[in-house]
Amino acid sequence: MLDIVGKRGWYFLFSALIIVPGLVSMIMSPGWITLDSGLKAGIDFSSGSVMNVSFRQPVEEDHIRERMDELGHSEALIQRIGGTNFFIRTGVLEEAIGDGLSEREVIERDLEKFLGMERDRVEFDTVSPIVAQETVKTAFYALAAASVFILFFVWYAFRSVPKAHRYGVSALLALAHDLLIILGIFSILGRAINLEVNSMFIVGLLIVAGYSVNDTIVVFDRIRENVSRHPDRDLAGMVNLSIMESMGRSLNTSITTLVVLLAMLFIGGTSIRELLLVLAIGAVAGTYSSIFIASQYLVMWDRGEIGRFFRRGPATAASSLLHLIGR
Amino acid sequence: MRSRSIRLSITILLILGIAIAALGFKDIDIDVPGFPRIERDGTGPFGLKLGLDLRGGGHLVYQADTGTRFDVTFADDVTINDLVTTLQGLRFGDDDSEFEGLQVVPLALNRYQIRTDILEDDDPRGTGLNDALAEAHGDITLFQTSVIPEPTLDQMQGVLENITGRVNRFGTEEPIIQIFGDDRIIVQLPGASGSVTNIGLAEPDPEAPAPEVPVDIFTDLPRVLAEAGYEEFNIEFNDAMNFTVRSNTVNIETQGRAITEIVTQIGQLNRFEVTSGIDDAKALIGQTARLEFKERTCENESCTTFTDADLGLTGDDLSRAEAATNHLGVWVVNVQFNSRGSDIFSDLTRRISTTEAQATKRIAILMDDRVLIAPTSLAWIRDGRTQISGNFNRDRARELAIQIEAGSLDVPLRLIQESDVDALLGSESLKNSLIAGLVGLGLVFVFMIIYYRMAGVVAAFALVFYAIIVLAIFKMIPITLELAHIGGFILSIGMAVDANILIFERMKEEVRIGRTLASSMEVGFSRAWPAIRDSNISTMITCVVLLWFGDRLGGGLVTGVAISLFIGVAVSMFTAVVVSRNLLQLTAWIGLGGRIELFTPESLNRTSREAIQTPAPRGGR
Numbered sequence: 001m002l003d004i005v006g007k008r009g010w011y012f013l014f015s016a017l018i019i020v021p022g023l024v025s026m027i028m029s030p031g032w033i034t035l036d037s038g039l040k041a042g043i044d045f046s047s048g049s050v051m052n053v054s055f056r057q058p059v060e061e062d063h064i065r066e067r068m069d070e071l072g073h074s075e076a077l078i079q080r081i082g083g084t085n086f087f088i089r090t091g092v093l094e095e096a097i098g099d100g101l102s103e104r105e106v107i108e109r110d111l112e113k114f115l116g117m118e119r120d121r122v123e124f125d126t127v128s129p130i131v132a133q134e135t136v137k138t139a140f141y142a143l144a145a146a147s148v149f150i151l152f153f154v155w156y157a158f159r160s161v162p163k164a165h166r167y168g169v170s171a172l173l174a175l176a177h178d179l180l181i182i183l184g185i186f187s188i189l190g191r192a193i194n195l196e197v198n199s200m201f202i203v204g205l206l207i208v209a210g211y212s213v214n215d216t217i218v219v220f221d222r223i224r225e226n227v228s229r230h231p232d233r234d235l236a237g238m239v240n241l242s243i244m245e246s247m248g249r250s251l252n253t254s255i256t257t258l259v260v261l262l263a264m265l266f267i268g269g270t271s272i273r274e275l276l277l278v279l280a281i282g283a284v285a286g287t288y289s290s291i292f293i294a295s296q297y298l299v300m301w302d303r304g305e306i307g308r309f310f311r312r313g314p315a316t317a318a319s320s321l322l323h324l325i326g327r
Numbered sequence: 328m329r330s331r332s333i334r335l336s337i338t339i340l341l342i343l344g345i346a347i348a349a350l351g352f353k354d355i356d357i358d359v360p361g362f363p364r365i366e367r368d369g370t371g372p373f374g375l376k377l378g379l380d381l382r383g384g385g386h387l388v389y390q391a392d393t394g395t396r397f398d399v400t401f402a403d404d405v406t407i408n409d410l411v412t413t414l415q416g417l418r419f420g421d422d423d424s425e426f427e428g429l430q431v432v433p434l435a436l437n438r439y440q441i442r443t444d445i446l447e448d449d450d451p452r453g454t455g456l457n458d459a460l461a462e463a464h465g466d467i468t469l470f471q472t473s474v475i476p477e478p479t480l481d482q483m484q485g486v487l488e489n490i491t492g493r494v495n496r497f498g499t500e501e502p503i504i505q506i507f508g509d510d511r512i513i514v515q516l517p518g519a520s521g522s523v524t525n526i527g528l529a530e531p532d533p534e535a536p537a538p539e540v541p542v543d544i545f546t547d548l549p550r551v552l553a554e555a556g557y558e559e560f561n562i563e564f565n566d567a568m569n570f571t572v573r574s575n576t577v578n579i580e581t582q583g584r585a586i587t588e589i590v591t592q593i594g595q596l597n598r599f600e601v602t603s604g605i606d607d608a609k610a611l612i613g614q615t616a617r618l619e620f621k622e623r624t625c626e627n628e629s630c631t632t633f634t635d636a637d638l639g640l641t642g643d644d645l646s647r648a649e650a651a652t653n654h655l656g657v658w659v660v661n662v663q664f665n666s667r668g669s670d671i672f673s674d675l676t677r678r679i680s681t682t683e684a685q686a687t688k689r690i691a692i693l694m695d696d697r698v699l700i701a702p703t704s705l706a707w708i709r710d711g712r713t714q715i716s717g718n719f720n721r722d723r724a725r726e727l728a729i730q731i732e733a734g735s736l737d738v739p740l741r742l743i744q745e746s747d748v749d750a751l752l753g754s755e756s757l758k759n760s761l762i763a764g765l766v767g768l769g770l771v772f773v774f775m776i777i778y779y780r781m782a783g784v785v786a787a788f789a790l791v792f793y794a795i796i797v798l799a800i801f802k803m804i805p806i807t808l809e810l811a812h813i814g815g816f817i818l819s820i821g822m823a824v825d826a827n828i829l830i831f832e833r834m835k836e837e838v839r840i841g842r843t844l845a846s847s848m849e850v851g852f853s854r855a856w857p858a859i860r861d862s863n864i865s866t867m868i869t870c871v872v873l874l875w876f877g878d879r880l881g882g883g884l885v886t887g888v889a890i891s892l893f894i895g896v897a898v899s900m901f902t903a904v905v906v907s908r909n910l911l912q913l914t915a916w917i918g919l920g921g922r923i924e925l926f927t928p929e930s931l932n933r934t935s936r937e938a939i940q941t942p943a944p945r946g947g948r
Contacts, residue, residue: 095609095742102609125746142876146869153868157861171865203811203888207818210869210892214822214862218829221858249825249832252778256771256828257821263767264817267759272810279818 004292005240005299011292015177022184025191049093049104052123055084056116064088067114071107079194081273089196092126139202143209147172150213158220161227166301171216174294178212178285179205182278197274204278211257211279212286215250216294222246223295235302239295247291254287329916335909343792346799350374367802371757375802378809378887379746383753384517388744389613391478391486391510394428397441397456398696400469407433413463414441419451426452434696438469445474478510478738485737487512490612492733512740514612524572524582526589527598542593544570551592555585561754568597615695615739616730618642622675623689623701630701635691638675641735644668648731650724658724659716662731669711680704692717694727760813767817768794771824779831785910786827793823793902800894812891819895822866826903829855848911852904859903863896870896 061078064086068076077089093103104124111117154168161167182205189195222242230238258280265276349355353374355367369376379386411431418425428444446453457470478486483506490512494502503515526548548570552560563571586599620640626632647663664672679688691701692715699717719727748756768790775783797816801808834851842850873889 123746123748123752126742127744138876142873145876146872149868149872150865153865154861157864200811206869206873207815207888207892210866211818211822213865213869214825217862217865218825218858221861224857225854245836246832249828252774252828252832253821253825256774256824257818259770259774260764260767260817260821263770264760264763264814267763267766272814275811275814279814283821 002244003240004243005236005296008292008296008299011296015181015289015293019177019180019184022180022187025187026183049090049124049126051088051090051104051107052081053086053088053111054118055086055111056118058084059086059115061086063115064111067110068107071110073107077194136202139206142206146206146209147175150175154213154217154220157217158224161224162231163302166298167220167224170294170297170301171213171220173297174216174289175209175212177289177293178208178282181285182208182281185281186278195274200272200275201278204275204282207279208282208286211282212289215253215286216290219243219246219250219290219295223298236299239299243291243295250287250291254283257283332909332912335905336913339792339906339909343795346796349799349803350795365803367805369802369805371808372761373798373802375798376805376807377753377757378807378812379515379517379753380748380810381753381757381808381813382517383748384515385609385745385747387514387516387609387612387742388507389512389514389740390743391475391483392442392739392741393475393477393510394442394444395446395453396473396475397443397453398434398438398469398471398473399441399460399467400438401460401464402466402468403437403464405437405439405464407431407439409464410439410441413460417452417456417459419455424452435698440696445476475739480509482737483510483512486740489734489736490514493611493729496729496733510738511743524585525598525600526570526572527596528568528589528593529595529597530568531594544593547593548589551588552585555588556581557585609742609745611726611729613740613742614730615736616642616733617695617735618645618731619693620672620675621691621693622679623691625687625689630689633689638671640668640671640675642731643734644671645731648728650721650728653714653716657716658719658721659714660719660724660728660731661712661714664711664713666711669709672711672713673707673709676704676706676708680707756810760810760817764813764817764820768820771820775824775827781914782827782831782834782911785907785914786824786831788910789827789902789907790820790823792906793898794820796902797895797898800898801891806887806890809887812887815888815891816895819892819899822863822896823899823902826855826859826863826899827907829858830903830907845912845915848908848915852908856904859900863900866896867893 061080064078065076068074068078068088068090073090075091077087079087079089081087088107090107093107095102108117108119108122112119151165151168151172154171155165158164158167186195186197186201190197219242222245223239226238226242226245227233227235261276261280261283265273265280349367350373353368355365355374357365367374367376370382371377411429414426414429414431426443428442430442432440432442434440441456443452453472457467460470461467487504487506491502491504494504494514494516501517503513505513507513544567545564548562549560552562552572557572560572582599586596589596589599618641620638621635622638623630623633623635626634644664644667645662646665646668647661649661651659651661653659675690678684679690685703685705688704689701690704692699699715715727771790772783772787775786777783779786797819801812801816806812830851833855834847837847837850837854838844870889870893874886874893
């Protein structure tokens with residue numbers, strides 16, 4: 001049988017290889033996790049207007065930029081989202097005053113006239129700063145509240161095994177791991193390809209929270225069963241056995257979930273691509289963390305490795321990580 | 328055992344039948360006395376209710392625009408840019424505080440309204456502003472401060488009623504208007520983007536000679552509309568005589584041509600109405616629309632300086648307002664005062680219509696502090712009828728008439744969020760998501776059947792069952808489906824498969840250690856159950872917490888996802904544990920039970936050959 005538990009240092013290292021660059025990307029100037037630094041905040045979090053438009057003929061980004069400059073929107077961010085579809089983001093577009101045209105109307109008419117934009121295929125969003133701040137705050141509270149409830153539920157559900165609270169904490173640590181991976185990847189994608197996060201991104205994080213814990217509990221259930229059956233055996237061995245036994249199920253479930261998500265991502269509309277991307281990353285990260293992260297926390301906790309890891313200070317912590325990898 | 332299973336099968340079939348009936352009949356109208364009436368007639372496939380991003384429309388969020396207002400009139404010329412620069416540079420008090428939520432609105436030449444967040448009476452930003460502005464821009468002829476406090480619930484109710492009145496008069500189909508939080512109003516206007524043309528044909532005159540070429544409405548109407556200049560439209564044939572055409576924005580000329588062409592080529596019209604897009608709706612809905620009549624005294628000949636005296640005459644004193652063209656063909660709003668208004672107006676016009684008064688006196692008609700028109704009164708108007716003009720086009724006149732009739736808002740509103748999706752784009756999204764969902768489902772079937780053989784076929788049936796029940800529940804609650812729900816629903820398909828996979832994997836293990844198929848099924852189910860139960864409960868807990876917070880987050884977006892995921896998870900537990908299990912048992916009984924290799928191909932090349940040699944269990948005995 002494969003010794004998965006023994007190599008746990010490697011898995012943490014692998015996760016760190018994704019999470020650390022992501023964190024660095026998020027923390028890097030201009031600010032700390034303010035959403036307008038690392039993560040490219042869409043209008044949902046920073047206010048502004050967004051238009052998704054398409055053209056009858058092939059158009060280059062530069063053509064649109066030229067028109068937008070002409071109209072006094074040099075702040076516009078223009079991105080191709082495939083074919084003749086473009087994403088145009090501007091500051092908050094002003095409403096019409098009296099009989100005049102709204103700024104949006106002016107832009108639409110101009111792009112229609114000069115570049116052949118299809119005016120009946122426009123998606124338009126505008127958000128003011130008030131709404132932007134609230135969304136992030138509420139999502140954070142919701143996630144925190146959900147975490148507390150999940151902790152207590154897992155604690156209760158695993159009461160038949162010793163130290164049940166550890167299962168709850170480990171499930172939450174795995175959840176944090178998954179969310180950090182998503183945040184990190186989006187932060188890097190934000191720098192690389194200007195991918196913005198919007199309220200769909202938040203929705204995605206919340207769904208992943210549900211999925212991640214769900215997946216972890218399935219693996220934990222196996223551990224619960226094996227530990228109850230052989231209470232005298234070493235936890236590490238039981239965890240390893242449980243992981244191997246539930247491996248087939250874990251892989252198959254994430255394959256079927258991914259298949260559906262990818263079908264949506266490639267065939268479905270562009271409107272929820274951020275959501276689908278978050279869910280796809282979340283499905284992979286969730287499966288990975290329930291096998292390689294959550295259960296390993298249990299073992300490390302059982303052996304007192306976590307306490308040692310932190311008590312020794314950074315230098316020895318690094319060497320203890322190396323030690324973990326070494327075996 | 329067996330009879331219990333048969334009873335269960337019948338129950339399952341019954342549920343399936345009800346679900347299929349709920350989806351199969353597009354329009355449902357059940358009215359059993361003593362129960363609330365059930366009516367479901369959504370516009371989507373199976374009569375599902377579609378949200379704005381799938382059918383097109385506008386979603387607007389308004390917030391009560393509270394704060395402190397300073398109305399300032401300068402003696403000298405001051406541009407808005409100068410004023411904004413000055414205001415941004417000002418610092419007050421010991422802690423150098425600035426204005427928050429600063430906004431400057433031009434009202435007239437050298438007259439501005441400065442808006443900020445609510446300031447306390449003794450706030451140095453309020454008390455020191457007059458002097459600071461005078462220092463920067465010279466004499467100030469008028470300086471007025473007003474505070475718009477947080478609205479009360481009653482006020483918001485009043486605003487809601489007014490807006491509902493406006494939207495209904497505007498004529499969009501199925502609008503949703505609701506109060507959200509303490510100080511917000513959400514307005515959803517389906518199909519409000521682009522144009523909607525409602526066409527009704529009159530019954531043909533039986534006496535009239537039959538046309539030489541018989542009219543085929545299905546080919547002729549699209550052709551005629553295209554000839555008239557309609558672009559990229561789709562037609563809903565409501566019945567033989569009534570049609571709804573959704574298109575991009577159509578201008579007045581196109582509408583005129585369409586009417587002529589229809590009348591000459593198809594038949595007499597009963598109805599031809601065009602409701603227009605979101606921009607018109609927006610201009611209409613959010614305006615405070617406080618109409619005021621004031622007595623203006625000019626101080627020079629061209630009346631560039633003047634004083635306005637309050638008469639206590641406002642839009643509330645009007646009983647009717649109507650857009651019309653006057654004898655010059657100019658769009659105006661005809662208004663009718665109520666008896667109180669008529670008295671005041673009569674008194675006013677009597678006083679200022681005299682020859683000497685005409686030189687200096689005007690009637691200033693203001694809408695939200697902006698002058699619409701300030702005419703000289705030429706006659707004593709006693710019946711309370713008058714006309715408001717002001718260089719309006721047709722839409723503006725109609726909009727004003729609606730606002731005046733529905734009344735002004737007690738609380739000024741500010742548009743804080745807007746999202747519009749064109750109808751055409753919406754229907755494309757729906758189509759794409761449906762195709763994507765079917766493709767995804769198909770791929771999952773293929774995977775499951777290759778991997779789990781006969782059990783995979785059972786899972787596929789269970790999944791179809793699952794999809795039908797979930798859609799039926801969506802329809803009957805009813806849930807207004809948006810793209811995010813479809814995303815949640817499709818993800819829940821993945822999770823629904825999970826329960827099946829858990830059971831099959833356990834079953835396989837049991838077969839491997841040598842159990843018969845029937846007992847493997849039983850043990851597999853009971854071993855998989857705690858994992859299915861606990862993992863799904865945790866997801867449901869997350870959903871419930873999201874629901875709690877949801878209505879404060881993203882305007883219902885989160886609520887929708889949470890509900891669809893919750894329903895998805897709950898139904899998936901039911902289908903896996905009840906439907907899959909029963910189907911598996913049935914397959915075992917119809918004689919496939921002996922052929923274990925159909926269920927778990929792995930058992931052949933791994934461990935227990937004896938499992939295959941075990942005689943076929945006749946289940947239940």
